[in-house]
Amino acid sequence: MLLEVNTQNPEKRKIKQQAELLRDGGIVIYPTDTTYAFGCDMYNKHGVEKILAIKRMPRNKLLSLVCGDLKEASQYGFLENSSYKIMKRCLPGPYTFILKATKLVPRIMVTKRKTIGIRIPDNRIALDLVEELGHPIITASVRLEGEEIMGEPWDMHERLGHLVDSVLDAGIILPYESSVVDLSGDSPEVIREGKGDLDFINDL
DSSP states (O other): OEEEOOSSSOOHHHHHHHHHHHHTTOOEEEEOSSSEEEEEETTOHHHHHHHHHHHTOOTTSOOEEEOSSHHHHHHHBOOOHHHHHHHHHHOSSSEEEEEEBOTTSOGGGOOTTOEEEEEOOSOHHHHHHHHHHTSOEEEEESOOTTSOOOOOHHHHHHHHTTTSSEEEEOOOOOOOOOEEEEOSSSSOEEEEOOSSOOGGGGGO
16 A cells, blocks of 8 residues: 655544554554654564564664654663763654663564664654554664665555555655664764764764
8 A cells, every 4th residue: 555644744544544554563664754664563573573574684683663752762772861861962863872672672672782773753754653553663774685775655665565564655755874873882882874963972
């Protein structure tokens, strides 16, 4: 299903429908502020395993959660005062922050280092989906092994429609991955330079 969604004021009926798909173990391709992403309900093991299979990702690969705000993020990743200040400064925005995972994170998603990626994208559709679902969404960019990240919803629907339950059409997104910063150690460590400005690291 290819479903056009208003980017500024997402239709509540459509968001509710997509949240139900996620609850039932479905996979939805949805927009963020950096790329289109595969999404599933973090508490639906079938959905998580399906994303891992589509992307051919090993089980110990870091997965990320899209949270609605920092209060919700703190339920799934341990936030020290210093980490909170950094994330408050940057979010919502094009960043993934790596935190030590709490016990609320399903075991299938936790790396050997017991960490989890946290995203709060500056995208109304993504945040409305999380709010309607009532808890975070697993997120992984729409990139297949050996290929570039996809940015055209109709192309994704044509090529991946048989693997997912829905593709939300928010127009073309020129894909530019999030900046990844590891906050799970003693000091912030830049893992990947992406769309998010990392100059703030020098000010710490």
